Amino acid sequence: MKFRMIPKLAGALGLVAAVAACSNDPYYNNPFAAGYDVIFGGAGEPTPVTQEQIVQTLTSTDLPTVFLNIPERQSQTLLVRIEQNNGYDTYANSGRQAVIMRNGVIVGTRGFGGDLMSTDAGGVRDLVRGSRTGQATYIQRFLTAEDVTRTVTYRCGVEPDKPVDVSMGLVQGTAREVIAACESADGTPFVNYFVVDGNGDILASRQWLGEELGYVSMHRLRR
């Protein structure tokens, strides 16, 4: 291939891609658009949640609602509870992103990319909810880029800390901060913070959801 052909070739490729990629098949993926996204896509714009959106969401539904902030993705979102199963609550937004929580501990995410697939949080959850000091194991499972399940087993120390006042959305009251510090041979060490009320409900938290999502903070806006 002669080098002088390259500009012409690039032009033709662009033309072909723009004009010629279409189909009546609902599952058709334009490979050129995909390539474009990979090369020029980059990180999306930050999406902060506004006070207006919070008010609007809380007035449009009676369902429990949480606010989620993912600094790693510069993304904030409001999620409404859409299902309950066996003590697990699924919260989702209109973009079909979902967070699964058990008593306020985030045990799974879906639709964020680099999702946390499942968590065995039992012992840590009990210690946090009881504002007690102790140690417990904590297991997080992820998919690798190869689609193989990666399991990270942590050993965590839990300790209650100072009392805090909470006023977020329609959730108000006095609660206590509880800290869980976790280490593992196969994962990044992390420190989670939970804000727990007298009934053992987790009202807010900052939790580690793996290398991809990083630390994610959650605030309940309505219980």
Place this chain on the structure above:
Amino acid sequence: MGTEPVNPRRQARILASFAMLAAFSGAASAQEFPSFNSYGSPGLIDMPSAEVAPDATIALTYGRIHDSNRLSLIFQMTPRLIGTFRYSGIQNFDNRDSVDGVFYDRSFDLRYQILTEGEIRPAVAIGLQDFIGTGIYSGEYLVATKTVTPQLKLTAGLGWGRLGSYNSVATLGSRPVETLGEGGLPTPDRWFRGDMAVFAGMSYALNDRLNFTLEYSSDDYEREAEFGGFDHSSPFNFGVDYRFKNNTQLSLYYAYGNTIGAQVTVSLNPKSTGVPGGNESAGVPVKPREPADIQDLGWASTPAGLAAVEDNTAQRLVTSLEKEKLEVEGFDLQGRSATLKLRNPIYGAPAQAIGRAARVMTRVLPASVEQFTIIPSENGMPMSAVTMRRSDLEALENDAAVEMLARTTITDAFGRAPAVDMSQYPKFTWSLTPYYAYSAFDPQDPLRIDVGARLSGELEVTPNMVLSGSIKKKVLGNLDTITRIDESKLPRVRTNYSYYAREGDPQIDRLTLDLYARPGPDLYGRLSMGYLEQMYAGVSGELLWKPVDSRFALGAELNYVRRRDYDGMLGLLSNTTVDPVSGVERDIPDVNGHVSAYYAFGNGFHGQVDMGRYLAGDYGATVTVERQFTNGWRVGAFATFTDVSGDDFGEGSFDKGITLTIPLSIGLGTPSRKTQTETIRTIQRDGGARLNVSNRLYEQVRTWHEPDVANTWGRFWR
């Protein structure tokens, strides 16, 4: 948005209290990425080292020193074994095989790390460089590399062939120089024979980015000196590498005491490239049942009541599965069980399609239905019956995915699929897409490319009967400039490629009617008629035997072919070809076919043997070995040995090549079943050539059988 509950002092204290845990946590650091030499292998400048790249690394390097240009593709096949394919062009090379003064050559290397590096022990590797064919770079080595300090690595080795040609220290037998056969054959008669010499070098990493290399080369560059303007003033070469965050490496060299060189290396790894778990939206959550509703069978007490609920449920299933980008091909509802025949247009991981469908079923089906059977369909054929208990789905939604796998059974779906809802048929889809085609390694022009548009259409008369075809029109390209004509001692089954490239614009790629069936338990069948591929029309029949839980499959394919006209339209030519050089007429046999055995080793490696009669009438076998990754990447190699002698085969002696399959989902970040496979053949001749039939059965079938479904099960709840 409120205050983050942060307390650094407390954080430090708690972390300190768990310091003891770090004692058994060990160093989980990622494997170090090596520096690549000018031959595209881990090494110094021209000399190899005993290092390896992280398992599964695929790297592409282009380098130029003096008049030598080398383009290399490497694959870390196993943690210790590296393979390299190299295409090189040496300029100002006055040799009878040179074209316009450029000598082009293809070569393969293999390196095996015998010993990994220990506290005291260095890493030791043995390597074969350019071990197939004419062997301009032919050399073998035994090399050791030791990391002395984290920055400093020392390498020393013993080389033969090219690597034993400067300041030889000993001689081990004699090393023949004649090319075996027509080239393209392994050259064991040369390996580790002839003059031996010592090479050595060191590399010093100033930091994570910058690395300096120095080597003493045991290569005297005799061929370059003989045929080109090469001046070997010094055995010492110097290099500096700069590495970017994504492991892209830029290198500059000062070599042979008088010249400079440069090189760029890009790499990726199928195990870590792409978004882990994908970017697609969440599936619906499982909807648990009220215990009181589970016993309610009132709706199924009369046939009319059952039928009404079945219709209604089927409609809701169609609507809900559409949102998951899944299709209902058939549905059967009973009081306690339901069977869904499912079509999966987009999910590359079969378990993800099954998991999403199962979750939708928990939301739509009457509460009394406890047993779900999902029967995935490919071209209307029921591929397997995946049976689950609804109460397990409810109980295990948030557990490790393997828990659900342990409670799922996968059996043969022969005779178990519900009747097809024919209201959607016939179904027509079309697409207009860009395409590219290329021809590589012709010394007249090493890479020719066409780009253009392809119009494809598919009419599904029923799910099992599909009329499909595509036509392409070139917009720009130079594939029509192939002028090279070589004599062939066989019927010209593939070497008339240039006629098709020149005259076929526009060109009908294929136009076939395909029928699919399940003739019996564990059996799958295909019959294709029409314009099967670029060069042949005819009829192709295939039968595949594969038990649903087996890693092993057996298939048989029989084809009746007629040569297509060069203009790529509907015309046919006689099967008699005339060699343009010798003028000899030869007949392409009407019938060819193969018996194929397939085996998935279970550790990511997959083997296939096809035995039978090839297009030119030669008999033999093709052996294919692939490393297949769960996410769809595949890297493989194949070789075909037939009763055609190397002399009659021509250049290359026998058909062989490597394949690279890339899943489109990697670029998209969202699910896609589409993959792109590139086959790199050093040369396409007429021996050992198979018909290119689309839609062969094995890949369709294995996707839904137990080994593949279990392998992708991590995506069941994704």
